[in-house]
Structures are given as C-alpha cells and as structure tokens.
Amino acid sequence: MRWNKLEDEACSVARTVSVIGDRWTLLILRDCFLRVRRFEEFQARLGVTRPILASRLRKLVKDFVLAKVPYQERPLRYEYRLTQKGLDLYPIVMSIVHWGDVHMAGRKGRPLLHQHVNCGKTFDPVMICSACGEPLSPKHVHVQRGPGATSPRHLPPHLPVAEAKRQRPARSSRSQH
Amino acid sequence: MRWNKLEDEACSVARTVSVIGDRWTLLILRDCFLRVRRFEEFQARLGVTRPILASRLRKLVKDFVLAKVPYQERPLRYEYRLTQKGLDLYPIVMSIVHWGDVHMAGRKGRPLLHQHVNCGKTFDPVMICSACGEPLSPKHVHVQRGPGATSPRHLPPHLPVAEAKRQRPARSSRSQH
DNA sequence: AGCGTAGGTTCAATAAGGAAACCATCCCCA
DNA sequence: TGGGGATGGTTTCCTTATTGAACCTACGCT
Structure with missing residues (x-):
C-alpha cells in the first residue's frame, strides 16, 4: 500500500500516521515542543541528514502542523513554529x-x-x-461505529460488517453467496 | 544516524520511537487494541505485505510489547497479544x-x-x-534535567549545558541528592 | 575580494519496502 | 496415499527511500 493512500482511509489512526507516522517527524516534533525552531538547530540536535530534514519540514508545513514565519529580513530567514494544529x-x-x-x-x-x-x-x-x-483503561472502552465509518476494513472485528450493508438497500435480487 | 542507535539515546521520545515509530507498527497496534490477534487477520485488515508484517510482529515480540501465545496445538498456532507493556x-x-x-x-x-x-x-x-x-497545555509545562540526562544534545536549548558539568565533581559527602 | 552564516539542493551508493510466488505443517477426507 | 485447505510465514526480484558528502545561493562583514 502506498503512503499517500493512508490519508484517504476511514481511520483516524491511519490519517494521523500519514502526517506524523515517521521516525524523524516525531523527533522533529519533540524538538518543536522544546522550542527548537531553525533548520540548523534541528539538524545539529537530531543528527538527521539535511535532505530528510528539509523534506519532513516541508511536509509538516504542507499539512499545517508547522508554519514558516520570517524572523529576519535581508537575508530573509524563516523559522518553523507549531500551529494550533501542531500544538494539539x-x-x-x-x-x-x-x-x-x-x-x-x-x-x-x-x-x-x-x-x-x-x-x-x-x-x-x-x-x-x-x-x-476517570482514568482510561483499554478494557473499559467500547468502540462503536461513527458517522464517518465507511470501509468495514477498519472497523473492530466485533462490530458486524452486516451493519455496513444495511446502509445500501439498492439490491433487489439477493445474489447468492 | 542508524536506527539501532536510537534506542541508546538519552531521550524517552527516541527510545519509544525506536520501538513503535514506524507507520505499520502503529497500525498494527491500533488493531491490537481492537482485539485483532492473528497474522492472517492483521494482513487482511492492514493490507500490509507479509514480509513486513512478519518483521514488525517479530520486533514487537522482541521488545515485549506483544507476546506470542499458543491458541491451539496440533497444528501449533500462535496469536499475538498485548503484554502489560503493550497495554500501556x-x-x-x-x-x-x-x-x-x-x-x-x-x-x-x-x-x-x-x-x-x-x-x-x-x-x-x-x-x-x-x-x-488540571488539563495539560504545552505552555504550562516546564522541562527540567532528570537523573538520566547525559548528552546535552537532547536537552531543551533553554537548559544550560553547564549544568551537566556541575554534576561531574566526584562527591564524597552527600550521597543522595 | 574573501570569508562566514543560514538554509537549503544535487548526486551516487546503500538500505528498506512492495508484489507475487513459494514453502512447511498439520488436519481432514476419499 | 494422495489431494486440498488453513495458517503462518520465507524467497525472489524490483522499485523507492535514505544516507553522506559535496555543492549552491543570498546576504553581511571586514
């Protein structure tokens, strides 16, 4: 499966992972919350190669997690800051x-x-x-189909797929299977 | 930087990312919490290739996030279950x-x-x-050096590196902090 | 003119990921 | 006694991503 397909899936984990589900990206975000903002500083702290850092920052900006804001003119320079989406x-x-x-x-x-x-x-x-x-424990959480559910592929196995089919009444003649 | 170096860094994000910081791994874990447990079921739901799935499951078992427990004998078959470390x-x-x-x-x-x-x-x-x-906001959290801090590379930039050196003198009195 | 700084890009070599097929057990059934 | 199916992988070959090193650009300083 290609990664650009991930964000199209009806699953909040898959969609989030399509934005931040990369090792370098998570380390970049760690540093963002430690108030690191500049290319050279990220590069020195992370030890990431420059092409990768540039590509990850570009993607985070494209996804509105970071914003490129000028901190000086005349050598025009930008720094990367968390947006509200990023702060979240x-x-x-x-x-x-x-x-x-x-x-x-x-x-x-x-x-x-x-x-x-x-x-x-x-x-x-x-x-x-x-x-x-109350503090959350996985054993005390029950998952239900939400309004944005589409493909049964990402539903929990204990939710019957049949529910999805009830929503498509267009069939007249009960093809057997 | 090689990825096997990540887990050696004095940073909890880097260490965690060395275990789960992979796109497929996060999707596998999502399914684990939805009570998916078997190889074929992961493969069908995720659309991941079989070699990748096998390698990720192997790594999660090695890191004690999942455990391989037999669910039948005589064709001996295992399923993958979250350990306490995984549930966490x-x-x-x-x-x-x-x-x-x-x-x-x-x-x-x-x-x-x-x-x-x-x-x-x-x-x-x-x-x-x-x-x-109270609910946490990044603006109201102050980060401090902990006992496991070593390399200044992963300290927040606002913590002076000099602090690390203060701890160097071999102290004979005052054993605990 | 020449050097330094900040923020990148380019390029060749290597590692990781993807698709499809194949393999190994064990069971059931004729 | 030889299929056929189920489960849980591995092998092979090819494409894509990552790495490391060098290079580029715009500006400011001396």
Whole structure:
C-alpha cells in the first residue's frame, strides 16, 4: 500500500500516521515542543541528514502542523513554529515521552522531568475520560461505529460488517453467496 | 544516524520511537487494541505485505510489547497479544486517534466513537496533570534535567549545558541528592 | 575580494519496502 | 496415499527511500 493512500482511509489512526507516522517527524516534533525552531538547530540536535530534514519540514508545513514565519529580513530567514494544529499534538508527544520514561528508562532514571507551572509539582501525564473524569483503561472502552465509518476494513472485528450493508438497500435480487 | 542507535539515546521520545515509530507498527497496534490477534487477520485488515508484517510482529515480540501465545496445538498456532507493556501504549494510541478525529475527520465525521463502559457516555480522551488534575497545555509545562540526562544534545536549548558539568565533581559527602 | 552564516539542493551508493510466488505443517477426507 | 485447505510465514526480484558528502545561493562583514 502506498503512503499517500493512508490519508484517504476511514481511520483516524491511519490519517494521523500519514502526517506524523515517521521516525524523524516525531523527533522533529519533540524538538518543536522544546522550542527548537531553525533548520540548523534541528539538524545539529537530531543528527538527521539535511535532505530528510528539509523534506519532513516541508511536509509538516504542507499539512499545517508547522508554519514558516520570517524572523529576519535581508537575508530573509524563516523559522518553523507549531500551529494550533501542531500544538494539539502535545498529548501524543507527552504520552510517548511517558511510555519511554516508564518502560525504556535506564537504571539512571528518566532523562527529563516535567514540572506543571500551574501547581509547581513534577508530574506525569494521565489520560482521563472527558465525561466522567476517570482514568482510561483499554478494557473499559467500547468502540462503536461513527458517522464517518465507511470501509468495514477498519472497523473492530466485533462490530458486524452486516451493519455496513444495511446502509445500501439498492439490491433487489439477493445474489447468492 | 542508524536506527539501532536510537534506542541508546538519552531521550524517552527516541527510545519509544525506536520501538513503535514506524507507520505499520502503529497500525498494527491500533488493531491490537481492537482485539485483532492473528497474522492472517492483521494482513487482511492492514493490507500490509507479509514480509513486513512478519518483521514488525517479530520486533514487537522482541521488545515485549506483544507476546506470542499458543491458541491451539496440533497444528501449533500462535496469536499475538498485548503484554502489560503493550497495554500501556493505550494513551499513545488514543491520543493519535483523537488528533485524527479533531483534525483529519472528513465532513462525514469521525469513523469511530468511544464509549466509556464505567459511565456509559461517549467521550474524548483528556490529558491531565497527575499532581493537580488540571488539563495539560504545552505552555504550562516546564522541562527540567532528570537523573538520566547525559548528552546535552537532547536537552531543551533553554537548559544550560553547564549544568551537566556541575554534576561531574566526584562527591564524597552527600550521597543522595 | 574573501570569508562566514543560514538554509537549503544535487548526486551516487546503500538500505528498506512492495508484489507475487513459494514453502512447511498439520488436519481432514476419499 | 494422495489431494486440498488453513495458517503462518520465507524467497525472489524490483522499485523507492535514505544516507553522506559535496555543492549552491543570498546576504553581511571586514
């Protein structure tokens, strides 16, 4: 399957992955949230090759995750800043960091700590239900067909595909199978 | 930079990305949380080629994200199940889904809805501070050097590298921080 | 004129991914 | 005793992506 096909799939994971589902892209975004903004700085910190960095930044701009804004004129220079769409990636980046902290930290402990400015404490991110405020566990979440569901390929296997067929009543003569 | 070097970096994002930072891997994990468990089922749902699927599953097992457990004998067959380490990826997958729902849904709306079994309501995931319970915003989080910090390359640029050197003198008194 | 800086592009060599076919077990059934 | 099907892969060949190194451009400084 080609990657430009991914964004056309009726699956929010596939669509998101078509934007950020690349190793370098995720590292670039990490640095964006650490307030890195310039080509040379990304390149020095990441150790990525320049052609790849240029192509990833171009794609993130095209997808409105980053914006290229001039920071000086006359040698006209741009820096890359997170848009609101990009800032909204924060929970993804934070949960990636947290999983790494918990499961991949060496014996020396986690490389970075996060302090919440509002309360002053060092914290971990916790994901909760917007309706009741309880922490989320995969066992307590039930997935349902949404209005944008189309192909049965991305539905959970426990949702009967038959539901999809009910929506196409155009058949008159029951072709057998 | 080679990808096997990634997991050695003192950065939780790099370490996590070395495990799941691959387009197909993220889609495989999506399906794992939808209770897909068998090779043929992954292959049919994802449209991934068989060699790639085999290599990704092998890697996830090696990294203890999935476990291969027999579901029948006598043709001995295995299925792939999330370990606890794998289940802990749920916040990452959920935040990816949510970003796609918000920013990449077509005009028909989101493909899937999530219902919280505990409260019965359709919900969105929200990330909060474990210390005070407030929703997290990148602007209200301050990053600090942690005990596992080594290379200044992955520190935020606003943390002075000099701090790393202060920890160098071999201290005889004051063993713990 | 010559050097430095920022932000790229070009090019040849290598690694990874894709499509299709093939292989290995084991079971069932005639 | 020899198919045929189910499951879970591997092999092969070809195309695409990534890497590393060098090069380019526009400007400013001395």
